Each structure stands twice: as structure tokens, then as C-alpha cells.
Amino acid sequence: MAYQLDNRPLDLRERFYFPEVIRGIGTLAGHFLRNLFFSRDANPDILARPRGLGYSDNVTLQYPEEKAPYPPGYRGLHRLVPREDGSPRCVACYMCATACPAQCIYIEAAEVPGDPIEKYPAKFVIDELRCVVCGFCVEACPKDAIRMDTGEHAPPSLERVHQLLDEKALLRGPAVSYLSDPWLRRPAPSIPAEALAAMTASARPYPDASDEYAQTPGFSVKALAAEARERAERAGTP
Amino acid sequence: MKRFFGMSLTLALLVGFLVLLSAGFYWAAAGLGWGFNALSISFGWNPPGTVSTAAVSYGAAVGNLLTLMMVVLMISGSMLTVAERKWSALLQNRIGANRITVGGNPLGGIPYLLADALKMLTKEAAAPDVRNRLLFELAPVLAFAPVFCLFAIVPVGPAVDLGNFFGVAAAGKSVSLQVAQIDAGLLYLFAIASLSVYGTSLAGWASNNKLALLGGVRAASQMISYEVSMGVSLVGTMMAYRTLRLEEMVVAQGAPVLGGFPALGLLLQPIGFLIFFTSGFAETKRAPFDLPEGESEIVGYFIEYSGMKFGMMFLAEFLEIAVFAGVITAIFLGGWHPLVFEETLRQNLQPIWFAAVCGGAFLVKMILLMWLQLVIRWLLPRFRYDQVQKLCWKILLPASLVNVFVTGAAILIDPSLQLLAWIGLGTIIVIGVLVGASGRQAAATDGHAAHGAAHAGGH
The missing domain is CATH 3.30.70.3270 (Alpha-Beta Plaits)
Structure with a gap:
């Protein structure tokens, strides 16, 4: 997520340099102690890991043993x-x-x-x-x-x-079977009758949204349009 | 929570182990001193039944050479190579080296030590044809040896009467955890520390490589510059404790000043501490002063070195950290004084065990300082070359000169060091206020942030 940096010149205290270095040591020491004393949460969703006092700041995923799941809609092997x-x-x-x-x-x-x-x-x-x-x-x-x-x-x-x-x-x-499948609508000689009955029983009318290939999360035309409209509104107001 | 208790237990065990270790060191020093005395008697150099000071101190020195320099220094130097990875990982919210395991346990990355040693020792030693052979082979030794020698004057533990180890027959002679008690003390430190510049600059010269030469020249100019402020920064300490000997400085730091608070070098000389720490850091040639290496611009003075010759240079850098931590502990942090419950411990423990606790306290302080140096190394980016020289000649040197004059005046007015301690306390408070004062407001309000995000998206 982008955020704006306040890039103004150093003030007098910061130009002393040493105080800021000592502060930096404090910051790093905080990270060090938290990571030393508290264990890493192995949640693959790194942003959902608990943060703050009593938790490690660690963001590592131990790759071959722990894998981040691909998002639904990911185009994997055929x-x-x-x-x-x-x-x-x-x-x-x-x-x-x-x-x-x-x-x-x-x-x-x-x-x-x-x-x-x-x-x-x-x-x-x-x-x-x-x-x-x-x-x-x-x-x-x-x-x-x-x-x-x-x-x-x-x-x-x-x-x-x-x-x-x-x-x-x-x-x-x-x-997968659909009611519109031609081999269900027309009794196919290659498929035995009882198998055909089972296939018809489990067939669905059409591909629904629970089929992962059918949905592409993060690519919704409606959502994109809403986002663009919002951005334009924000750019218009100072 | 499991890790919290495990880590606390590990740290407590580490402290206990350090105390036991220094007890072992005392026994080694005392045993060798006693043994050398027995040897000198059996050779007929001394009459039977006497205890010779020379024989005891020689034996103790040999013992300390083996324990302090071979064990403490070498192990802390090599462990620092692991710590560099593991601690930097903890500082940066990573895990760090954990792929070599012993029975499924990475053991904090320590097995990497073995892998590194194996790699360094078995690597092909490729050297340029056009090198200056003698100097090329000599340079790693010249970089390594002075650093190693420096630890000789660091007092790790107090002096203990030999009678405590071997009964009344041996009373009157003492052993301490210090290899050499020499009058020159700090002068020896400066002399030997400045020798290590030869190793780096000769490595740069003898490699016959432009980048190596550049690194060597940078190292030489940087180290010679910082020698000056390093030397002047300790003048105040020498004046305050009226000695050059490190072991006497440590003893003097136990004396109460300012209502019973011990006269630590940090309290009497906070500015001297900051300057010495900075200059010493520059001497170790590590970030932010790693221009001689500067691996992203010139690879540095050891570009042509491979295998264990490179390993020597690499290890010398880590040894320098350990030695430097030891020197600062002795001069500024009260050396082996445990600082907490010191009187209780002294009265309730046997002298040997009290000394062992003191030795453990020294090692703990030393480890903390090594940690601090690694934190700073991972905190700051490399300085520009002009900034390095400006920091030395225009800031540190004038500041250390002013420090000398202020310290001198304070001691002249009040020889009991009270005034100096008050000045030091005032300085520490000023520094604390400067550190604590929040300079910059937290960047922007929510609306601003959203606006910035929109802009970033728009571009």
C-alpha cells in the first residue's frame, strides 16, 4: 500500500545525528527482543499474523515446508x-x-x-x-x-x-456433468444405462459460481469501475 | 510462551555457564602458576618451599593465554560469524540460518560454524600471478596478529590470592584473569591497534589490483585518522583514574562517587565513551565505516584473497569486535565489577567464586557490547567518504579535545571526581533528553494518506 513520505529537511536535533542513532538502536533492539523471546506464527497469511507486544515480528514463510496457498482463480497446471x-x-x-x-x-x-x-x-x-x-x-x-x-x-x-x-x-x-451434455440428452451407446442414470442424477444445470475456474477474484468489472469512480472523486476534491 | 521460557532459561544458563567458565579459567591460571613454581623448584632455580612471584605470574600468564585468548577470544570471534547472521535476522524480522540441523534442531545456527570452517579450509587458494608474493602471504597474518595481541591487556577477572587455591603455603601471591599486566597499558593498546593498518594496506598493495589498492588506501587513511580521536578520547579517562593500566582502571571504577554510585567510566566520561566507541567502530572497518570493503562499489582490500587467507581477514574483523568490546567494558563499563549486589556477593561468597562471578559479569558485558556493535552495523548505511573524514576531523577530534580540557579543569577544581561525575551526569541527561524528544510528527492524517495512495495509484 502506498503512503506518502514527509520528506522535509532535517531539523536541528536530527542534525546532531547521535540522538537519532541511539533511537534507531532502540527500535532495532525492540525487534530483536520480540523476535528472540516470542515464537513465529506459521500462518501463511502473513498480514493476519498477530502483532505487538508478546508476538514475534517475523514475516518469514519457511518455503518448502510451508506454502502460501494460491488465490482462487490461479491458473495452475491444466x-x-x-x-x-x-x-x-x-x-x-x-x-x-x-x-x-x-x-x-x-x-x-x-x-x-x-x-x-x-x-x-x-x-x-x-x-x-x-x-x-x-x-x-x-x-x-x-x-x-x-x-x-x-x-x-x-x-x-x-x-x-x-x-x-x-x-x-x-x-x-x-x-463434472451438466444437464446440457449431449451424451446425457441423447442416450449414448458407449455409456451403459445405469452409469448414464447416475451421471444424470449428479448433473448440474450449468456451471455455477462454486466452480473456481468460473470466477476470477480481484477482477470484477463492477469493482474496478467503482474504484476508478472513487479515485476520480478523491482527485477532484483537494 | 514456550519459546519465552525456553529463551529465558537459555540466557540464565548462559550466565551460569560463563561464571563456571571463569571459575575454570581461574583454576587453570592458578594451577599453571603453581605448576610452574614447582617446576622452577625442581630445576633448582628457587629454593624448596618458597613461592616465586615470577614463576607464578609466568604460569598464570601462560594459563590465561590459553584460556582467554585461545578460548574466549577465538570462540567469541568465530561465534560472531554465526551471530552476524542470526542476530541480523532477528533484527530484520527474519529467521536466519537454520538449514543445517543436528537431529532436526538448528541449534541457533551454530552448526554453520563447522560448515564455514570446512568451506574456508578446503577452498582453492587462487592467487594472482602478479602479486608481491611475500607481502601477499604476510598481509593476513599482519591483519590477524595485532588484533589477537590486543586482548593480552584486557583484565577479565580480579586478582585472587593463590592461597585460596592451594592453601596457606601459597598465600601472598595472586593470579588474575589477565594475560599481561604492563605499565604501558593503554599505550600498548594504541601501539598495537595502529599496527593492524599494515595488514589491510599491505593486502591492498600486494594484490596488484586496482580495487584492492583503493580499498587498502581507504583503510589506511580511515584508520590513521581515527587513531587520533581514539587516542585523545581516552586521555580524560587516564586523567580521571590516574593510571594507564587497565586493571587499575577497573579497580578504580568500583569506588563510590555521587552517593555510592560507582565511578564508572560511562558516568565520568560519557563524551569520551561516545567518541571512543565511534572511533573504535571505525577501526573495525565495519558498516557504517566499511569503505575499505565497500562490497557494492569496490570489493575491498581482500578482493584477491581466497580460502583461509580471506578467512583470516574476515575473522580478524570479528576478533576486533570482541577485543574492542572487552576494552570498552574494562574502561567504561566497570570491567569485572558485577555492579549489582557486589558487596553482598563479596561477603557471602568464597574469594574464588566471587572472582568467578566477576569474570562472568565481564563476559556478559562483553557479549552485550558485541551485540550493540552488531546492531549498529545493521542499523546504519555506509557513510560517504567525505562524511567519514569530516566526522573524524571536524566533529570527533574537536569534541575529544574539549573533553580533555573540561575533564582536566574538573579534576583540577575537585580531585575527588565529584564535579566530574556531576558533569557526566548532566551530559547523560542532556543526551537522554535529545534522544527522547520527539522531532518529527507522525507523518499525516488519514485523509492525507488516502490522498497519497490515490496519487500513487494515478501515476
């Missing part, structure tokens, strides 16, 4: 959203691969055996090294089949090939 039966929702339409500005998505489509209409991705490979984490693939997907809601960043690896995630690695996370 995943292919599964259906309830474990197969991907993806229908291999190539929309994401087309939208991708980094051209990091490679798809090979195949026909579902015994189904005259439906396709599935026989190969779905994302090169996480080429990915620019723009999220266009998620936006482009008409079936809500690819998401970036894993909350993980690309893991380090010693070999490039380990950053190529194929459909087996990508297919994970909670399953």
Missing part, C-alpha cells in the same frame, strides 16, 4: 475434466488447440467405438514448457473439458520430456 465414468469430457473438437497462442496443445481425435457421433481424444498432449498460461484454452472449450484449477504450478524436472503431459497425466480431479 487438467482434463473427467466424466463420472472416468472418461474425459473432451470431445476432441480442436477448439483449444486452435485458440492456443503458443500452440502447445496437440490432439489426435478418434471415434468412440459403437457410437456414430461421438469423438474422443486418442492423444491429448500439452507441452507445459511452451504454455504461456494465458487460459485461452479454458475459455475456448465448449464442453468445460479443460480447466486450469489444479492450484499447482508446473513442477521442476530434469528432462524436457517430463513437461509433456499426455491425456493420462492430464485426466484427473473431480468429475
Whole structure:
């Protein structure tokens, strides 16, 4: 948070220099004693840690052991959203691969055996090294089949090939079904009847706000507009 | 709360350990003194049954050399390398070095000492071809040795009669925790302290490197400048205690003045203390006086040194802190006087244990002063070069000269030091008022702050 510094020249007492040095020693000694005698709060939300007498001033997060959680809406590693039966929702339409500005998505489509209409991705490979984490693939997907809601960043690896995630690695996370899914509206021969009934039972009418990919906290057009209006008002009044 | 009690317990145990340690030092000094006496008798240099002063003091000096210089000084110097990290971390709200653990416990970063030593000793010693070989190899020693020698005159503990250790047969001779009791005292201090400039300037010269030379020249000019104010700042103390010997100064500081309050150097010579502290700080070449190093502009006089040769220079700096803390404790903070409950302790404890408590008190004060030096090192940014010289020649030197004249006049008018103590008390009160007076109002009201925030956002 920005705050204004009062940058006026030193007064006579401050130009003596020594008194201010002694004061500085006092300030540092206060920090030292608090940090020496009181233990660090490990709360990853550092601003929420208690402050004042009786508490350490420490702001450290011991990284590999303690991690600050990513905010909701963080674009992490991709995943292919599964259906309830474990197969991907993806229908291999190539929309994401087309939208991708980094051209990091490679798809090979195949026909579902015994189904005259439906396709599935026989190969779905994302090169996480080429990915620019723009999220266009998620936006482009008409079936809500690819998401970036894993909350993980690309893991380090010693070999490039380990950053190529194929459909087996990508297919994970909670399953999703919508009532508008064509394979629910039209009895698909590839899905057994009882499985279809279960999927229909758990299907939702449309993506709701509890889907993390659907909301982007801190990016609300309404809030931004209100903030801009407020700023303009404040700038207008002296 | 757990940490609070743990830390309090640790600190209490540390004080107790220091007392036990100095008791051990006394026994080492007395034992070696007694042993040397026995040796001199067995060699036939002294008649049997006598106790020779020379043999006892020689043995005690050897004992103190081993305990005070090898144990106290070396350990505090090397522990300061850890403290530099850990204490600076605590000052800056960080955790500090804690990744080397012993059984899952970082032990306050102390295991890093081992890692550092291993690294320093096993590093490749790369040296420039164009160096001046003799001086290049000699410089780390010249930087290290004078600092080490300085501790010889620091009185860590009072004199104790040898009879307390070995019965009446040995009575009449005393041992104290001080390597050398020499008449020159402070003069020795100045002489040896000014020798350490050779190490740094020769390191700069012999490396045949422009940056190193620059660092060496800066070090030389800075250290020679501050020698002057350092010397003059102690003249007042010499006059007030009428001695050059540090052990006599410490004894004199136990005398009551101003209604029973001991005549501490800090009380009699507050200005002298400030000047000596500042000048001594400049002598240690650490921030804010770290222009000879100035790692962000020139890497400094040791730029071409690697491995343990660099380690020697590095360690010399920390030893200088420890020695300097010891000297200030002896001259200004009442040396080994515990200051609290001193009479009670003296009457109720055996002489050896009273002396051990005194030695512990000295070590505690020394640790506090080392801490203070580290705090100042992390508090202030580096001075500009002209500021360093201006501070010395235009502020500290005139102030110390005035201090000399005022002290002289006060002692001339009132030889019992009462007047000097009143002047000192007045000075301390003035300094306290200056420190306590709040200069600057807390920056701005809420509306201003919000306005500033809006502006910052707008830009």
C-alpha cells in the first residue's frame, strides 16, 4: 500500500545525528527482543499474523515446508475434466488447440467405438514448457473439458520430456456433468444405462459460481469501475 | 510462551555457564602458576618451599593465554560469524540460518560454524600471478596478529590470592584473569591497534589490483585518522583514574562517587565513551565505516584473497569486535565489577567464586557490547567518504579535545571526581533528553494518506 513520505529537511536535533542513532538502536533492539523471546506464527497469511507486544515480528514463510496457498482463480497446471465414468469430457473438437497462442496443445481425435457421433481424444498432449498460461484454452472449450484449477504450478524436472503431459497425466480431479451434455440428452451407446442414470442424477444445470475456474477474484468489472469512480472523486476534491 | 521460557532459561544458563567458565579459567591460571613454581623448584632455580612471584605470574600468564585468548577470544570471534547472521535476522524480522540441523534442531545456527570452517579450509587458494608474493602471504597474518595481541591487556577477572587455591603455603601471591599486566597499558593498546593498518594496506598493495589498492588506501587513511580521536578520547579517562593500566582502571571504577554510585567510566566520561566507541567502530572497518570493503562499489582490500587467507581477514574483523568490546567494558563499563549486589556477593561468597562471578559479569558485558556493535552495523548505511573524514576531523577530534580540557579543569577544581561525575551526569541527561524528544510528527492524517495512495495509484 502506498503512503506518502514527509520528506522535509532535517531539523536541528536530527542534525546532531547521535540522538537519532541511539533511537534507531532502540527500535532495532525492540525487534530483536520480540523476535528472540516470542515464537513465529506459521500462518501463511502473513498480514493476519498477530502483532505487538508478546508476538514475534517475523514475516518469514519457511518455503518448502510451508506454502502460501494460491488465490482462487490461479491458473495452475491444466487438467482434463473427467466424466463420472472416468472418461474425459473432451470431445476432441480442436477448439483449444486452435485458440492456443503458443500452440502447445496437440490432439489426435478418434471415434468412440459403437457410437456414430461421438469423438474422443486418442492423444491429448500439452507441452507445459511452451504454455504461456494465458487460459485461452479454458475459455475456448465448449464442453468445460479443460480447466486450469489444479492450484499447482508446473513442477521442476530434469528432462524436457517430463513437461509433456499426455491425456493420462492430464485426466484427473473431480468429475463434472451438466444437464446440457449431449451424451446425457441423447442416450449414448458407449455409456451403459445405469452409469448414464447416475451421471444424470449428479448433473448440474450449468456451471455455477462454486466452480473456481468460473470466477476470477480481484477482477470484477463492477469493482474496478467503482474504484476508478472513487479515485476520480478523491482527485477532484483537494 | 514456550519459546519465552525456553529463551529465558537459555540466557540464565548462559550466565551460569560463563561464571563456571571463569571459575575454570581461574583454576587453570592458578594451577599453571603453581605448576610452574614447582617446576622452577625442581630445576633448582628457587629454593624448596618458597613461592616465586615470577614463576607464578609466568604460569598464570601462560594459563590465561590459553584460556582467554585461545578460548574466549577465538570462540567469541568465530561465534560472531554465526551471530552476524542470526542476530541480523532477528533484527530484520527474519529467521536466519537454520538449514543445517543436528537431529532436526538448528541449534541457533551454530552448526554453520563447522560448515564455514570446512568451506574456508578446503577452498582453492587462487592467487594472482602478479602479486608481491611475500607481502601477499604476510598481509593476513599482519591483519590477524595485532588484533589477537590486543586482548593480552584486557583484565577479565580480579586478582585472587593463590592461597585460596592451594592453601596457606601459597598465600601472598595472586593470579588474575589477565594475560599481561604492563605499565604501558593503554599505550600498548594504541601501539598495537595502529599496527593492524599494515595488514589491510599491505593486502591492498600486494594484490596488484586496482580495487584492492583503493580499498587498502581507504583503510589506511580511515584508520590513521581515527587513531587520533581514539587516542585523545581516552586521555580524560587516564586523567580521571590516574593510571594507564587497565586493571587499575577497573579497580578504580568500583569506588563510590555521587552517593555510592560507582565511578564508572560511562558516568565520568560519557563524551569520551561516545567518541571512543565511534572511533573504535571505525577501526573495525565495519558498516557504517566499511569503505575499505565497500562490497557494492569496490570489493575491498581482500578482493584477491581466497580460502583461509580471506578467512583470516574476515575473522580478524570479528576478533576486533570482541577485543574492542572487552576494552570498552574494562574502561567504561566497570570491567569485572558485577555492579549489582557486589558487596553482598563479596561477603557471602568464597574469594574464588566471587572472582568467578566477576569474570562472568565481564563476559556478559562483553557479549552485550558485541551485540550493540552488531546492531549498529545493521542499523546504519555506509557513510560517504567525505562524511567519514569530516566526522573524524571536524566533529570527533574537536569534541575529544574539549573533553580533555573540561575533564582536566574538573579534576583540577575537585580531585575527588565529584564535579566530574556531576558533569557526566548532566551530559547523560542532556543526551537522554535529545534522544527522547520527539522531532518529527507522525507523518499525516488519514485523509492525507488516502490522498497519497490515490496519487500513487494515478501515476
